[in-house]
Amino acid sequence: MSEAPITRPGWRALTPARIGLGRTGVSQTTADNLSFAMDHARARDAVHQPLDVERLVNELGDAGPSALIVNSQATDRATYLTRPDLGARLDPRAAPELDTCPVRGADLAIVLADGLSSLSLHHAPAVLEHLTPQLLADGWRLAPLVIARQSRVALGDEIGERLGVAMVLVLIGERPGLSAADGLGAYLTWSPEVGRTNAERNCVSNIRPQGLAPRDAAQTLYWLMTEARRRRLTGVQLKDQSGLRQISSSS
Amino acid sequence: MNRWTSCDLKTLMAKASPIRSGDQLAGLAATSAQDMVSARMALADQPLKRFLAEPIIPYESDEVTRLICDSHDADAFAPLSHMTVGAFRDWLLSDEADAVTLARLARGLTPEMVAAASKLMRNQDLILAASRIRCVTRFRSTVGLPGRLSSRLQPNHPTDDAAAILASTVDGLLLGAGDATLGVNPASDNIEVLGALVEMLAEAIERFAIPTQSCVLTHVSTALDLIAQGRPVDLVFQSIAGTQAANSAFGIDLNMLREAQDAALSLGRNPASDQVMYFETGQGSALSSHAHHGVDQQTLEARAYAVARAFDPFLVNTVVGFIGPEYLYDGKQIIRAGLEDHFCGKLLGLPMGCDVCYTNHSEADQDDMDVLLTLLAASGVNFVMGVPGADDVMLNYQSTSFHDVQYARRLLNLRAAPEFEAWLQQIGLVDDRGRLTPGRMDHPLTGLLM
Numbered sequence: 001m002s003e004a005p006i007t008r009p010g011w012r013a014l015t016p017a018r019i020g021l022g023r024t025g026v027s028q029t030t031a032d033n034l035s036f037a038m039d040h041a042r043a044r045d046a047v048h049q050p051l052d053v054e055r056l057v058n059e060l061g062d063a064g065p066s067a068l069i070v071n072s073q074a075t076d077r078a079t080y081l082t083r084p085d086l087g088a089r090l091d092p093r094a095a096p097e098l099d100t101c102p103v104r105g106a107d108l109a110i111v112l113a114d115g116l117s118s119l120s121l122h123h124a125p126a127v128l129e130h131l132t133p134q135l136l137a138d139g140w141r142l143a144p145l146v147i148a149r150q151s152r153v154a155l156g157d158e159i160g161e162r163l164g165v166a167m168v169l170v171l172i173g174e175r176p177g178l179s180a181a182d183g184l185g186a187y188l189t190w191s192p193e194v195g196r197t198n199a200e201r202n203c204v205s206n207i208r209p210q211g212l213a214p215r216d217a218a219q220t221l222y223w224l225m226t227e228a229r230r231r232r233l234t235g236v237q238l239k240d241q242s243g244l245r246q247i248s249s250s251s
Numbered sequence: 252m253n254r255w256t257s258c259d260l261k262t263l264m265a266k267a268s269p270i271r272s273g274d275q276l277a278g279l280a281a282t283s284a285q286d287m288v289s290a291r292m293a294l295a296d297q298p299l300k301r302f303l304a305e306p307i308i309p310y311e312s313d314e315v316t317r318l319i320c321d322s323h324d325a326d327a328f329a330p331l332s333h334m335t336v337g338a339f340r341d342w343l344l345s346d347e348a349d350a351v352t353l354a355r356l357a358r359g360l361t362p363e364m365v366a367a368a369s370k371l372m373r374n375q376d377l378i379l380a381a382s383r384i385r386c387v388t389r390f391r392s393t394v395g396l397p398g399r400l401s402s403r404l405q406p407n408h409p410t411d412d413a414a415a416i417l418a419s420t421v422d423g424l425l426l427g428a429g430d431a432t433l434g435v436n437p438a439s440d441n442i443e444v445l446g447a448l449v450e451m452l453a454e455a456i457e458r459f460a461i462p463t464q465s466c467v468l469t470h471v472s473t474a475l476d477l478i479a480q481g482r483p484v485d486l487v488f489q490s491i492a493g494t495q496a497a498n499s500a501f502g503i504d505l506n507m508l509r510e511a512q513d514a515a516l517s518l519g520r521n522p523a524s525d526q527v528m529y530f531e532t533g534q535g536s537a538l539s540s541h542a543h544h545g546v547d548q549q550t551l552e553a554r555a556y557a558v559a560r561a562f563d564p565f566l567v568n569t570v571v572g573f574i575g576p577e578y579l580y581d582g583k584q585i586i587r588a589g590l591e592d593h594f595c596g597k598l599l600g601l602p603m604g605c606d607v608c609y610t611n612h613s614e615a616d617q618d619d620m621d622v623l624l625t626l627l628a629a630s631g632v633n634f635v636m637g638v639p640g641a642d643d644v645m646l647n648y649q650s651t652s653f654h655d656v657q658y659a660r661r662l663l664n665l666r667a668a669p670e671f672e673a674w675l676q677q678i679g680l681v682d683d684r685g686r687l688t689p690g691r692m693d694h695p696l697t698g699l700l701m
Binding site: 002003004006007008011014015016017018019020021023025026027028032036037039040043044046047081082083084085116175176177178179206 | 272275276406407408409412414415416418419422425426575576577580610611612616617638639640641642644647648649652654657658660661687689691692697700
């Protein structure tokens, strides 16, 4: 006994979940299986596709050519996936360039990290296009952009520490889902140094044109970063405050 | 001379473990195939009594160890007290080890003994031994009976949209899922949002007299707040782990779990038993919070079951492939871990289910999930997940679909929980053999969406 997909008006539009699927016997139909397989294939390819650094530099416009390009200690994708500790540490060969960077003690370093989906990073220029001018207008001093390959969020701690900055913003490719393989995450860490924990960070996630739009993400980040700089902290306390602010401003 | 003979128990256990990335990440795994087998040979010769004498994490510094030692039933252990780990494995697979005998032993076994035996077992041993053990729990439905396979209906949505969650819930019910629980993972920790979800699921259950129970999977401290508000909480959820430090990273301790259990019981919503807890576990959680004490991840997972069984849970779910490839690298490791967890949990007397699942950065796919689902269904697993199209759009990972649950039932002649199956028949969604009928398109259940 088979049954066609549920075609009830408005039903499928209620959720991105795969509801109302038909069945053949108890099994999924050929079309549904293939559609699922393609979504999974897209996610798998996103995990394994190397970051196109040249394209990213071009997309960054004026800020691109001065970007520093570094690697973590994870030498390939398989190592990256099984050794999160190595993805959080800088390749020693990259250290001198950061240690001798002429811009010292800046307010902020921005790290563009491939993370689990290098595709996502191509949304980073749109975030920066909206964010950077506001920061510069407020008098922030920025370290050169850093592009990091085979990088975890925590690599930003070492990069920020070596650059001697007050805060680091890591824009990183999130783990691809079936519905989106290109979500970008943004992590803020005050006073970055090796050993910071996730509880000491703030995160804005699912940044992509069909998710949290880059322009909106930039506004959220601008608010968080301004508060972080004023209160000299990031993490749970800052998150709680931003929640209260959002609630009070919408009520 | 076996180099492992004089080694301490936790090192021996780690070296004897089938290879997995989490133990390698922790620097605990055997470094060669021969090393691993020689460690197993040494482990097979260890007396079970040694596990009582040498806690692998000190009694003084870990409340899970204290729970394990203080609740050990020496009388139940007596029939095994002369055995080595190897002899215990042989006995588990012998014809003497029937359902009644195994149930009687559970309180005499420690998680470490059970984990040790599992390390000497092949996959077929884990399946066969587990298939003999029944752990039946009761709420509005009865879960874990022979010949039954239940499912948790998991109707998640990225922003907890009520209509969306209800749409996925109805979709699952129409495909015969949800007899273990209607269990939603909320994205929010906002108490008003969570309270509204609890009310919505309770109303759906009441309006259609569905013989199931709801769960909104939020932290126990939040569940306590919801109960204090008088919300109709059926099952209290919590993620648990096998060390005090890892539980602390989850923001819990044993006292807090006791408090939550008492609060849930005070609502008196379970008409059939005092089973009101729903726990989730998964190998690797202790290492990920730097709380593993140099113990391998599978042994720590078994210790989490000691925590679970202190609270007579209705459901225990090992979310096996969710944690990612740094702990379980590929399909082979996920399948092995799922079978180990189910076996160890059942042997310790728990109503084990399994979230047969993987993430997109693991070397796994739906084919691997088909294998694990089939093996677990053959092992007598109490329940698995039912997610629309196997794609969880909130947690961004893949599990088993409503269709997958039907597949396992059809293949192995398994049926839904009896109360739930009777309800499905009564509302015309299945026939008298429990098979889906083509009547869902305009079924009255869709009235929930109005």
